[in-house]
Amino acid sequence: MLNIQSVDKIYPNGVRALDRVRLDITQGEIVAVVGGSGCGKSTLLRLIAGLDPATRGSVALDGDTILSPHPCVGMIFQEPRLLPWLTVAGNVAFGVSHLPRGKRDAIVGEVLLRVGLSDYADRWPRELSGGQAQRVAIARSLAPRPKVLLLDEPFSALDAFTRASLHEHLLELWRALQPTLVLVTHDVEEAAYLADRVVVMRPQPGRISSVFELGLKRPRDRYSAELEAAKRRILHALDQSLRTRSAGDELVPAAAI
Amino acid sequence: MSAMDAVQPRDAAQPAASPIPSTPAAKPRLGTKFVLGILLPVALALGWEIAVATGFAQGRLMPPPSRLFKTLYDLAITGELWRHIGATLARVLAGFALGTIAGTIVGAIAGASRLAKDIVDPTLQGLRSVPSIAWVPLFILWLGIFEESKIALIAVGCFFPVYLGVFGAISSVDRKTVEVGRMFRLSQFQLVRRILLPAILPAYVLALRQGLGLGWMFVVAAEFMGASEGLGYLLVDGQQLGKPDQILAAILTFAILGKITDGLLAAASAPFLTWQDAFAPKN
Numbered sequence: 001m002l003n004i005q006s007v008d009k010i011y012p013n014g015v016r017a018l019d020r021v022r023l024d025i026t027q028g029e030i031v032a033v034v035g036g037s038g039c040g041k042s043t044l045l046r047l048i049a050g051l052d053p054a055t056r057g058s059v060a061l062d063g064d065t066i067l068s069p070h071p072c073v074g075m076i077f078q079e080p081r082l083l084p085w086l087t088v089a090g091n092v093a094f095g096v097s098h099l100p101r102g103k104r105d106a107i108v109g110e111v112l113l114r115v116g117l118s119d120y121a122d123r124w125p126r127e128l129s130g131g132q133a134q135r136v137a138i139a140r141s142l143a144p145r146p147k148v149l150l151l152d153e154p155f156s157a158l159d160a161f162t163r164a165s166l167h168e169h170l171l172e173l174w175r176a177l178q179p180t181l182v183l184v185t186h187d188v189e190e191a192a193y194l195a196d197r198v199v200v201m202r203p204q205p206g207r208i209s210s211v212f213e214l215g216l217k218r219p220r221d222r223y224s225a226e227l228e229a230a231k232r233r234i235l236h237a238l239d240q241s242l243r244t245r246s247a248g249d250e251l252v253p254a255a256a257i
Numbered sequence: 258m259s260a261m262d263a264v265q266p267r268d269a270a271q272p273a274a275s276p277i278p279s280t281p282a283a284k285p286r287l288g289t290k291f292v293l294g295i296l297l298p299v300a301l302a303l304g305w306e307i308a309v310a311t312g313f314a315q316g317r318l319m320p321p322p323s324r325l326f327k328t329l330y331d332l333a334i335t336g337e338l339w340r341h342i343g344a345t346l347a348r349v350l351a352g353f354a355l356g357t358i359a360g361t362i363v364g365a366i367a368g369a370s371r372l373a374k375d376i377v378d379p380t381l382q383g384l385r386s387v388p389s390i391a392w393v394p395l396f397i398l399w400l401g402i403f404e405e406s407k408i409a410l411i412a413v414g415c416f417f418p419v420y421l422g423v424f425g426a427i428s429s430v431d432r433k434t435v436e437v438g439r440m441f442r443l444s445q446f447q448l449v450r451r452i453l454l455p456a457i458l459p460a461y462v463l464a465l466r467q468g469l470g471l472g473w474m475f476v477v478a479a480e481f482m483g484a485s486e487g488l489g490y491l492l493v494d495g496q497q498l499g500k501p502d503q504i505l506a507a508i509l510t511f512a513i514l515g516k517i518t519d520g521l522l523a524a525a526s527a528p529f530l531t532w533q534d535a536f537a538p539k540n
Contacts, residue, residue, distance in 0.1 A: 051439060068442070075440045081433050085455040085532045094451075095441040126534035144441075 001027040002048065002148055002180060007057035009043050009206075016205035017043040020057070023199065023208065027147075030174065030181040032191035033199045034234065036242050040206020041184045045150050048182060049075045061148065074146035074179075078153045080133035082125040088112070088136050089121040095144045111139040114173060131162035135169065142173065151183040155190065164222075167194060171218070188238070192230045193222055200234060202241035209241040320502040325509065328502040342510065344487040345476055348404065349518075352411025352479075353472040357465060359412070360419030367420075368427025369449075378424070385417045389475055393482050407479035414475035415468035422464020426457035459533060462526040466519055473515045488514075 002025040009018035017040040025031050033041045046052045048059050050069040059066045061073065069075075074095075082091045092108045099107070112118050115135040125133060134154060141149060151170075155163040171194065174181060185191050191198045195214060202209040214230050221227065302322040309316040316324065332338035363381070367374040392413060396406040430453055438452045480489020488507045495503035 049440065051436060069440050071442065077433065077436075079433065081437050083434065083437070083452070083455070084534060085458070085529075087532075094437075097451075124532050124534075126532070141440075 001025060001062060002182070003060045004044070004048070005057050005060065007044075007047060007054045007059060009040065009047060009052070010055045018047070018054075019205035019207045021206070021208055023211075025180060025182065028178045028180055029197065030183065030195045031197050031199060032183045032185055032195035033201060034185055034188060034191050034238065035201030035206075035209075036203055036238065037186075038206070039201040039203040039241075041201050042152055043206065044201075045075075045152050045182065045184050048148070049073060049150050051075075070148075071144065072147040073150065074141035074144065074148070075150045076134075076137055076141050076152065076154045078156055080125075080130075080137040082128075082133055082136055082140075084125050086125075087121065088117065088123050088125070088128070091125065091136055092139045092143055094140055107143050111142050114142070114176070115139045115169060129162075130158055131166060134158065134166065138170070138173070142177065142179075145177075146179055148180045148182065151181065151185075153185055154183070156186065163190070170194065188231050188234050189222070192216075192227055192234060193220055198230075198234055200237045200241060210237045212237070318501050320505065324502050325505050328500075329506045329509070332503075332506060338506075338510070341486055341488050341491055341507075342514065344484075345480065345489065346514065348407050348411060348479065348487065349469075349472045349476050351404075352408045352475070353415045353469055355408065356412035356415025356472070357419050357468055360416040360464075360468065361423050361461075363416075364420040364423025365427065368424045374424070374428075381417070381420060385421075389414055390478055393478065397482060402483050406482070407476070407484070410479045411472050411475045414471040418467040418471060419464045422460050422467070423457065426460035426464075427453060430456045458526075459530055462522070462530065465526075466522055469518060469522060470515065473511065473518075477511075 004021055004023040004025075007018055007021045008016075010016050021040075021044060023031075033044065035041045043052070047054050048066065050059075050066045050073065053067065061070055064070065066073070082088075083094065086094065089108050089112070092111055093104050096104050096107055108121070109118070112121055115138055117132060117135055117139065120128065120132065120136075125136070128136065138154075155166050158166065167190065170181075173179075181194075183191070183194060192214065198212040198214060199208055200210045200212070201207065212230065212234060216226055216230065305314070305316075305319070306321045306323060308314040309321040320328075329338065332341075363377065367377050389410065392410055393406075396409050400406040400409055434452060434456060435448065438448045443451060476487070477489045477492070480487040481493060484490045484493075488510055491507040492504055495501065495507065
C-alpha cells in the first residue's frame with residue numbers, strides 16, 4: 001500500500017541522510033521506526049509526508065508517487081503545533097474547512113468525542129495541558145480521514161503516565177478507523193508495545209539495519225515476557241547498529257536512543 | 258464511524274474538570290483603573306490652580322487649568338476648535354491610511370521573498386534614518402504647500418513602523434506552523450490568509466499603533482510648515498500672538514485625540530486577539 005522504493009536523501013550540505021531505504025507497508029499495519037539520533041528516521045517520515053523531496057527513488061501510496069503532501073496522509077509532529085488563534089474545534093476543523101458547515105461540525109464533534117475532548121471544543125490551545133494538546137493534534141489529523149497517519153516522536157515530550165494513556169488512545173483509534181500508522185520513536189518500549197513491525201535504522205548513512213516482525217497479539221501486556229523479549233531483541237539490534245559508528249561519535253547507545 | 262465508541266479521557270496528568278480559568282488574570286474594575294490613571298494629572302492641575310489663585314505663582318506664561326478650560330470652551334462654542342480638529346484629524350487619517358497600506362504591502366513582499374528583501378530593505382533602512390523634518394522642503398517643492406505635502410509627510414512617518422512590523426513579523430513566523438498548513442495542502446493564498454495573517458496579527462496591531470502615534474507627531478511638523486487651520490496652526494498662532502493658553506489647549510487636544518484614536522484602534526483589534534497567551538502582570 002505504502003511503498004518506499006530505494007530512496008536516497010542527500011541534504012544540500014552533503015549529509016547522506018538516507019541510503020537506499022526500501023520498505024513496503026501494508027494497509028492497516030502499525031510500523032515503528034527506531035534508531036539513534038541522525039539515523040534518518042525523521043527524514044524518512046518527512047519524505048513519506050511529502051514535506052521534503054527524495055534525492056533518488058520514490059515513495060508511492062497505492063501507486064501514487066508522493067511529491068507533495070497527499071490528501072490521504074496525515075502527520076502528527078512531536079509538538080502539537082496547534083494554531084493558537086483557533087479554538088480546539090477550529091483547530092480540528094482546519095483540514096476539513098472545504099466541507100459544508102454542517103458536515104464539518106459533525107466530523108469535528110465526532111473526532112473530538114473519539115479523543116475524549118468534547119467538552120473542550122471552545123477552549124483556546126493555551127488552556128490545554130500537553131497531553132490534551134497532543135490529543136487535539138491527533139483529532140485534527142484524523143478529521144480528513146487519512147489512510148496513513150505518520151507520527152514523528154509524538155509522545156516524547158510527555159510524562160510517562162500521559163504517554164501510556166495516549167498509547168491506549170492511539171490503539172483505540174486505530175482499532176476503530178484502521179489507518180496505517182508509521183511511528184517514529186526513540187522509545188523501544190513504545191515501539192514494542194504499539195507496533196506490528198519494528199524497523200531499526202542505523203546512521204551514517206541512514207539506512208535500515210534490521211526489521212522485526214513482532215507477531216504479538218493485542219491487547220498486549222506492557223510487562224509480559226514476550227514483550228520484554230521483543231524489547232531486548234530490538235535493543236540488541238540498536239546496540240549493534242550504533243557500535244559500528246566511526247570513531248569520535250557517541251558510543252553509548254543509551255545516550256542516543 | 259457513526260456508532261460512537263467514545264474513548265474516555267484518560268490523561269492521568271490532570272483531572273477531568275480543568276482548573277485553568279479562561280481569563281489569565283482577574284482584571285481590576287474599570288472604574289478603579291480610571292481613577293488611578295487620572296489621579297496624578299488632577300492633583301497637579303489642582304495644585305497649580307491653587308498656587309496661582311493664592312498668588313504663590315503667577316499664571317501669565319503657564320495659565321492655570323481654569324483659564325485653559327475657558328479657552329478650550331471658547332474655542333469650542335465658536336466652532337473653531339472643531340474646524341481645527343477636523344482638519345488635523347483628516348490629515349492624520351489620510352496620511353496614516355496611505356502609509357499603512359504602502360507599509361503593509363512592501364513589508365509583506367519583503368517578508369515573503371528573500372530576493373525582494375535583499376533589494377528593498379537596505380534602501381528603506383537608509384531612508385528610515387533620514388530625520389522626518391528633512392523631507393519638508395522637498396515635499397513642498399514637489400507637492401506644493403497645501404494638503405498633499407502634509408499628507409505625504411505623515412504617510413512617510415506611518416510607513417516605516419508598519420513596514421518594519423509586517424516584515425519582521427512575517428520573517429519570524431514559525432516554520433513548524435507553516436508546515437501544518439503544508440500538510441493540509443493549503444495553496445499559497447490560503448497559507449497567507451489562514452496561517453501567516455493570523456500569526457502576524459498581534460505584531461501588526463502593535464505596528465499600526467506605532468504608526469498612528471508617529472502620524473500624530475508628524476502632523477504637527479506638517480502643520481508647522483504653513484497651515485491656515487489645524488491644531489498645529491493653533492500652536493504656531495498661539496506662539497506668535499503670545500497666547501500660552503491657546504498653545505496648551507492645542508496640546509491638551511492632541512493628547513486627548515491621540516489617546517482616543519489609539520484606544521479605538523486597540524479596541525477594534527482586541528476581539529481578534531483574545532487567543533493570545535500573553536504575559537499578564539499581577540496587581
